[in-house]
Amino acid sequence: MTYIRPNFRHPDLPTNSLGLTRKDYEGGLSTLCAGCGHDSISNAIIQACFELAIEPHKVAKMSGIGCSSKTPAYYLGKSHGFNSVHGRMPSVATGANLANRDLIYLGVSGDGDTASIGMGQFTHVARRNLNMVYIVMNNGCYGLTKGQDSATTDKGSASKKGHPNTFESIDLCSLALQLGAGYVARSFSGDKHQLVPLIKAALSHEGFAFIDVISPCVTFNNVPTSTKGYEYVRDHLSATGTFDFVPMRQEITTSYPEGTTKSISMHDGSVVELHKADSSLDVSSRREALSALENARHDGKILTGLMYLNPESTDSHNMLNTTDIPLCQLKEDKLCPGNAQLAFINEALR
Amino acid sequence: MHKITSVNDFVIRFANVNGSGSASANNLFAKSVFRLGIPVSPKNIFPSNIQGLPTWYEVRVNEHGYLGRRGGVDFMVATNGQTLKQDYDEVLPGGYFFYDSTKNLPHGFERKDITEIGLPLTAITNTEYSDPRQRQLFKNIIYVGALAYLFSMDFSVFTDSIKQQFSKKPKLIEPNIHALELGYNYAKEHHTDACAISIERRNNVGDSILMDGNSAVALGAVYSGATVVGWYPITPSTSVVEAFEKYATKFRMDKETGKKNFAIMQAEDELAAIGMVAGATWNGARAFTATSGPGLSLMNEFIGLAYFSELPIVLVDIQRSGPSTGMPTRTQQSDLILAAYASHGDTKHVLLFPCDPRECFEMGADAFDLADRLQTPVMVMSDLDLGMNDNMSPPLKWDDERRYDRGKVLTAEDLDNAKQAWGRYLDVDGDGIPYRTYPGTHPTKGSYFTRGSSHDEYARYTEDGDTYAKGMQRLLVKWETAKTLVPTPHTRLRSEKSRWGAIFFGTSTHASYEAISSLNKQGVAIDSMRIRAFPFQKEVKSFIDNYEMVFVIEQNRDGQMRTLLINECGIVPQKLVSVLNIDGMPITARFIAKRISQVLSNENVVSLQTAETEE
Numbered sequence: 001m002t003y004i005r006p007n008f009r010h011p012d013l014p015t016n017s018l019g020l021t022r023k024d025y026e027g028g029l030s031t032l033c034a035g036c037g038h039d040s041i042s043n044a045i046i047q048a049c050f051e052l053a054i055e056p057h058k059v060a061k062m063s064g065i066g067c068s069s070k071t072p073a074y075y076l077g078k079s080h081g082f083n084s085v086h087g088r089m090p091s092v093a094t095g096a097n098l099a100n101r102d103l104i105y106l107g108v109s110g111d112g113d114t115a116s117i118g119m120g121q122f123t124h125v126a127r128r129n130l131n132m133v134y135i136v137m138n139n140g141c142y143g144l145t146k147g148q149d150s151a152t153t154d155k156g157s158a159s160k161k162g163h164p165n166t167f168e169s170i171d172l173c174s175l176a177l178q179l180g181a182g183y184v185a186r187s188f189s190g191d192k193h194q195l196v197p198l199i200k201a202a203l204s205h206e207g208f209a210f211i212d213v214i215s216p217c218v219t220f221n222n223v224p225t226s227t228k229g230y231e232y233v234r235d236h237l238s239a240t241g242t243f244d245f246v247p248m249r250q251e252i253t254t255s256y257p258e259g260t261t262k263s264i265s266m267h268d269g270s271v272v273e274l275h276k277a278d279s280s281l282d283v284s285s286r287r288e289a290l291s292a293l294e295n296a297r298h299d300g301k302i303l304t305g306l307m308y309l310n311p312e313s314t315d316s317h318n319m320l321n322t323t324d325i326p327l328c329q330l331k332e333d334k335l336c337p338g339n340a341q342l343a344f345i346n347e348a349l350r
Numbered sequence: 351m352h353k354i355t356s357v358n359d360f361v362i363r364f365a366n367v368n369g370s371g372s373a374s375a376n377n378l379f380a381k382s383v384f385r386l387g388i389p390v391s392p393k394n395i396f397p398s399n400i401q402g403l404p405t406w407y408e409v410r411v412n413e414h415g416y417l418g419r420r421g422g423v424d425f426m427v428a429t430n431g432q433t434l435k436q437d438y439d440e441v442l443p444g445g446y447f448f449y450d451s452t453k454n455l456p457h458g459f460e461r462k463d464i465t466e467i468g469l470p471l472t473a474i475t476n477t478e479y480s481d482p483r484q485r486q487l488f489k490n491i492i493y494v495g496a497l498a499y500l501f502s503m504d505f506s507v508f509t510d511s512i513k514q515q516f517s518k519k520p521k522l523i524e525p526n527i528h529a530l531e532l533g534y535n536y537a538k539e540h541h542t543d544a545c546a547i548s549i550e551r552r553n554n555v556g557d558s559i560l561m562d563g564n565s566a567v568a569l570g571a572v573y574s575g576a577t578v579v580g581w582y583p584i585t586p587s588t589s590v591v592e593a594f595e596k597y598a599t600k601f602r603m604d605k606e607t608g609k610k611n612f613a614i615m616q617a618e619d620e621l622a623a624i625g626m627v628a629g630a631t632w633n634g635a636r637a638f639t640a641t642s643g644p645g646l647s648l649m650n651e652f653i654g655l656a657y658f659s660e661l662p663i664v665l666v667d668i669q670r671s672g673p674s675t676g677m678p679t680r681t682q683q684s685d686l687i688l689a690a691y692a693s694h695g696d697t698k699h700v701l702l703f704p705c706d707p708r709e710c711f712e713m714g715a716d717a718f719d720l721a722d723r724l725q726t727p728v729m730v731m732s733d734l735d736l737g738m739n740d741n742m743s744p745p746l747k748w749d750d751e752r753r754y755d756r757g758k759v760l761t762a763e764d765l766d767n768a769k770q771a772w773g774r775y776l777d778v779d780g781d782g783i784p785y786r787t788y789p790g791t792h793p794t795k796g797s798y799f800t801r802g803s804s805h806d807e808y809a810r811y812t813e814d815g816d817t818y819a820k821g822m823q824r825l826l827v828k829w830e831t832a833k834t835l836v837p838t839p840h841t842r843l844r845s846e847k848s849r850w851g852a853i854f855f856g857t858s859t860h861a862s863y864e865a866i867s868s869l870n871k872q873g874v875a876i877d878s879m880r881i882r883a884f885p886f887q888k889e890v891k892s893f894i895d896n897y898e899m900v901f902v903i904e905q906n907r908d909g910q911m912r913t914l915l916i917n918e919c920g921i922v923p924q925k926l927v928s929v930l931n932i933d934g935m936p937i938t939a940r941f942i943a944k945r946i947s948q949v950l951s952n953e954n955v956v957s958l959q960t961a962e963t964e965e
Contacts, residue, residue: 055793056793056797057789057790057791057792057793057794057797058790060633060789060790061799062629072799073799073811077797078793078794078797079789079797080787080788080789080790080797080798080799080800081797081798081799081800082629082632082799082800082801083799083800083801083802083803084625084628084629084655084802085625085651085652085655085802088621088622088625088651088652090622090625091580091617091621091622091623091624091625091626091628091629092625092626092628092629092632093629094580094615094622094625094626094629095578095580095615095625095626095627095628095629095630095631095632095633095637096629096630096632096633096789097629098578098613098615098626098629098630098635099577099578099629099630099631099632099633099634099635099637100633100634100635100788100789100790102790103633103789103790120618120619120622121618121621121622121625123618124617124618124622128615316615317613320610320613320614320615321608321609321610322609322610322611322612322613323604323607323609323610323611324607324609327577327578327611327612327613327630327635328577328630328633328634328635328788329634330575330577330611331575331754332575332753332754334602334604334611335572335575335577335602335611336572336573336574336575336748337572337573337597337601338748338750339747339748339749339750341601342745342746342747342748345569345746346557346559346745346746349559349560349561350384350385350557350558350559350560
């Protein structure tokens, strides 16, 4: 069964600097459950790409397997997408990125896809600092196989099945920080005012940008006993601070009183403006970020917002010293040494 | 006692301790024989260990050009106390046992049918050198010098080799030559007429080269434009990627920027290695991985994804002895069935079987054209014997007019000019191969969602059984197309009335040809077919149909090639008789000849005095 959106469009829909409307960034109709947090994240991705005026065909949508990994079909319909195998999106994204450094790599994954079967690949793509955005749609359960606990299910949390989880949960933000990710954030699918700028800043970051988005599973894990239901998350949110994302070329017109903001310039010329009054977290300190996460955990809070940003981080290509031209565009003249060189090789082997 | 007497036709084995520096000395010997114009076939028999365990280096010297293992040892150079008795017992009657005579041979070494040649290696090095490391290294060079005398070899070929080897470290030339002379002179003084084996200069190697298959396949990948490598270290495939890096660093550095026109990523495991290859080929780069059996097992899921979503991945499998960890440093041809049908569900994959370094180079390059043309995984099935040993081979060559065949890829212009709706999995040409687009090609056209779940001709998700079945049937049409593109088998007819055929491939080739020739001399004509690829072309079945019985010669326990032939060509199983070697050592000509004669004798078709009596 295929879902195709109707092609109607209001003539007065706002356009971005490319002359595209928000509709140009949409995909097929979602087949997820009504009210699924993942659909809100898809919408935030659409909004972020629209507002940044990204050319849709310059985005490569990567995913693994699971409810979350189905979502690339629901946004950016003019982008190529790759729904790979369970837990292996990072390696596919790595190969794709090595082949063509000019595209934007937007990977989405779930808590099962990342924290269990894909844990190995997640950790290694982070430590290689691959230039990509990695969003985990974290609902603390396996939705597509009907609600089993995942590795991010909090200890003591009980899903619709009613059995409290007895195992420790994995905090993906702490892990990403330890692994050297240059951009680490957490958000909530129900807070698009926070999520959209976080995605925009992540897209502008050069290197590995990780966003863990708590995204309630309305069908299996949205009960009062769960720590990943809408109600619980709303009641326990604690933000690191509000911030604006100012894309490159746009005049900075801060809405905060002078002296209360801190600006961080991104690699592409964009600026992240942090509103200092909201929080004392210094996002340039990995150590502070780790301790803020630990403190929130201790207090039973869900810390959201930007945790850490290192605008100086360098990506895999720079570490490997690969050429600026995408490798997939090189032709015989750059790649093939020719028969004359073989004559030398043969001679050395005699 | 009858001494083994021969000119340019014998087997010498060096018994050493791993990590003692013997490899380069042994290599010096083999290379010197080669430079005297005599075909040579060295085999490294090494342990899964870095230092301390026994290792052997076997060199077959054969002026007729037989390059497979013959079987048996005529001359043993025994420098390893751990295996001294075993090595002693292994020498063929009439053969020679060369040992370190600093100490007498212990009790129990009392063969009367071999010639013992003692040389006090330890005593000489203790006198000559004070540094323990030098003592060890030069001990190896000293025995090579002694061999030069014993085999009456032209000494200048050794000094020339040393000069060439150390052209960048000239300080080392003189001490090495001195060590050679120490051995040479001692042997001359003490063992004047001890050895009846000799090496005389010939002109029988032509323009051949001596190269390991792993370097050759890596060079093929460089020439064919591979830019992305995802890999995980595993013996015996590691040197494929090391060689790729070496050659790419030499030929692929951008002159202006000093940046690399290639990217090698060491993955966290084999799953990630092949995942990187999948992602890179999806994105339009040529990419490959190299692995061995355990890695291939791990890569199965991705191979299925690449088959079903039609990605041109290239995988080089340097086979080793399985199952499981098996014997990691011993050879085998035992990944055939795993590779041919890798991954769950209905899958079949293109396999290439090189038999020498030139074919490694050619197939290493052709694999990328085939994969791009067919949009499917292609695996180069080499093995430890071919990959890690120096093999004599015709020289490598490249046609500078050759252009990469990137297959059916649509450009932005193609998409703009298209008259009908494009479908990623639509078979427009009837050859089962659809057209694809690279990500980022066109602002509004040509995007699609690549997936391993069932899809229709337009790459849309579907659970419609008929649509799914149609897609699976189309992949079989593509399989038929593959048969027209993969390398054809090589057939050799020995007689117009041959009643028997033999099929072999890869590293079973040289020993098979030699065995068939020796049987032919005794009046047993066996026609042969060397298979070079899977899927099998029609001529494979016709070949088998021509004979009463066909021997299938391979290096695994279960006759995996035989199974593929029965399964794919619909052959009556009884017609295919296996000749199988599974000890992890390269198959020998004597073994093949013996097994074939046994079968033919049992069938009462012929009474043979074959090579078995030689063993």
